Amino acid sequence: MAYRIHEDRLGAAFGCAADDALLRAGLRAGLPLAYECNAGGCGSCKFELVEGEILDAWPAAPGLSERDRGRRRYLACQSLPASDCRIKMIGRGDASEAPLPERVSATLEAVEDLTHDMREFRFRTDRPANFLPGQYALLSLPGLGSLRAYSMSNVANDTGEWHFIIRRVRNGAATSLLFDLRPGARVTLDGPYGRAYLRTATARHVVCIAGGSGLSPMIGIARGLDRLGPPQDGSFDFFYGGRSADDICGEMMLRDLPRLGGRLRFHPIVSNEDARWAGRTGMVHELVADLPDETFSRADFYLAGPPPMAEAVVSLLARGRSVPAERIHYDRFF
Ligand SMILES: Cc1cc2nc3c(=O)[nH]c(=O)nc-3n(C[C@H](O)[C@H](O)[C@H](O)COP(=O)(O)OP(=O)(O)OC[C@H]3O[C@@H](n4cnc5c(N)ncnc54)[C@H](O)[C@@H]3O)c2cc1C
Ligand code: FES
Structure with missing residues (x-):
C-alpha cells in the first residue's frame, strides 16, 4: 500500500509505501530533500506535519529536540506514513548527481579481516551497483528492527558488488549480527545515499x-x-x-x-x-x-x-x- 505525500516547500507530491520512510521515498522520486545521516542523528531531515498521520519508527532519535516534538516536527528518515500526508521540510536540500536509491536484495559473498575490529564485507546484488564514490547504503539485517548506514569502499560496477569496511562496536546491535554473518547470508540493501561523494568536475588536489x-x-x-x-x-x-x-x-x-x-x-x-x-x-x-x-x-x-x-x-x-x-x-x- 502506498500513500500520497505532498511536500509544501517544493510544492511536489510523491508516493510512499507503508514500509518506507518519507525521506527515502522522496529521494527515490528524485526530490532534492535535505538530509545527511539517514540514521536519526543529525536532524537535517526535520519536517513539520501539516496534515495526516505518521508512524515514528524511533521516537527517541537524538536528531529531534523536545521543542521540535512539541511543534509537530519529526525526522523524515524515521517517519513512515500511516495516511496521505502534507508535510513541510524545515531545511533546504540540494540537487544531487547521484543515482536514485533503490531497495535490493544482496548476498554476502566474502569477508576479510583488516584489523582486530575492522572487517571488509563484500555483498553482491543481481543488478549493477550504481553509486558515486563516497556514498553509503542502508542495510536491513535479519533480526534487527532498524536500519544501519554503511559506506561503500569500492566504486560503481556492472557486476553488482558492494563492499563495506565495518568496525565492530562492542555490544553493538547491528555489528554483532553482521560479524556473525557467513557467506551466503542475504540482507536488504537500500541506496545509494549521501552528499559527500567525489566531485569529478572539480578534481583538484x-x-x-x-x-x-x-x-x-x-x-x-x-x-x-x-x-x-x-x-x-x-x-x-x-x-x-x-x-x-x-x-x-x-x-x-x-x-x-x-x-x-x-x-x-x-x-x-x-x-x-x-x-x-x-x-x-x-x-x-x-x-x-x-x-x-x-x-x-x-x-x-x-x-x-x-x-x-x-x-x-x-x-x-x-x-x-x-x-x-x-x-x-x-x-x-x-
Ligand atoms: C552516513 C553513515 C555512514 C556510516 N558508514 C559506516 C561505515 O562505513 N563503517 C562503519 O563501521 N560504520 C559506519 N557507520 C556507523 C554505523 O551506521 C553504525 O552506527 C555502527 O556500525 C554501530 O551500529 P551498531 O548497531 O552495531 O551499534 P549500536 O550502538 O547498537 O547502535 C548505534 C547506532 O544505531 C542507530 N540506532 C540505535 N537505535 C536505533 C533505532 N531504534 N532506530 C534506528 N537507528 C537506531 C543510531 O544511529 C546509533 O548511533 C555509518 C553511519 C552513518 C550515519
Ligand atoms: S538525515 Fe540525519 S536525522 Fe534524518
Whole structure:
C-alpha cells in the first residue's frame, strides 16, 4: 500500500509505501530533500506535519529536540506514513548527481579481516551497483528492527558488488549480527545515499581525512579518484586516525591503486599513548593542521568519521584555514 505525500516547500507530491520512510521515498522520486545521516542523528531531515498521520519508527532519535516534538516536527528518515500526508521540510536540500536509491536484495559473498575490529564485507546484488564514490547504503539485517548506514569502499560496477569496511562496536546491535554473518547470508540493501561523494568536475588536489570506521568511504573516494586519472598536481594526501597502533590500516589498499598509489602521502596518527607506535600521537585534525597553506587554498577536502572528529576537522578547515564550504565534503557518522 502506498500513500500520497505532498511536500509544501517544493510544492511536489510523491508516493510512499507503508514500509518506507518519507525521506527515502522522496529521494527515490528524485526530490532534492535535505538530509545527511539517514540514521536519526543529525536532524537535517526535520519536517513539520501539516496534515495526516505518521508512524515514528524511533521516537527517541537524538536528531529531534523536545521543542521540535512539541511543534509537530519529526525526522523524515524515521517517519513512515500511516495516511496521505502534507508535510513541510524545515531545511533546504540540494540537487544531487547521484543515482536514485533503490531497495535490493544482496548476498554476502566474502569477508576479510583488516584489523582486530575492522572487517571488509563484500555483498553482491543481481543488478549493477550504481553509486558515486563516497556514498553509503542502508542495510536491513535479519533480526534487527532498524536500519544501519554503511559506506561503500569500492566504486560503481556492472557486476553488482558492494563492499563495506565495518568496525565492530562492542555490544553493538547491528555489528554483532553482521560479524556473525557467513557467506551466503542475504540482507536488504537500500541506496545509494549521501552528499559527500567525489566531485569529478572539480578534481583538484584531493585530501581525504578518516577517523576509525570513516575509512570505508575515504577508500571509496580514493578508488574513484584513481579511476579519473592522476591528480593535476601529482600528490594525494590521506590522513587516518585511530586509537592505537592496532587500528591503523588501509595504506596497502591505497598503495595498490594503479594511478594514485605511487603519489600517495599516507599520514597515520593514533590518539592513545602506545609504546608500539613510532609515529605521531594526537587527534587527526592536529596532523591536518600541518599541511602547507597552498593546500588549504586549493584542495578539495573529504572527511568521514564520528561527529567529534568531523566537527574538529571542519572547524579547523572552515574557521582556522578559511576553506570555503563548497570544498569540504562530509556525512557525519552516528
Ligand atoms: C552516513 C553513515 C555512514 C556510516 N558508514 C559506516 C561505515 O562505513 N563503517 C562503519 O563501521 N560504520 C559506519 N557507520 C556507523 C554505523 O551506521 C553504525 O552506527 C555502527 O556500525 C554501530 O551500529 P551498531 O548497531 O552495531 O551499534 P549500536 O550502538 O547498537 O547502535 C548505534 C547506532 O544505531 C542507530 N540506532 C540505535 N537505535 C536505533 C533505532 N531504534 N532506530 C534506528 N537507528 C537506531 C543510531 O544511529 C546509533 O548511533 C555509518 C553511519 C552513518 C550515519
Ligand atoms: S536525522 Fe534524518 S538525515 Fe540525519
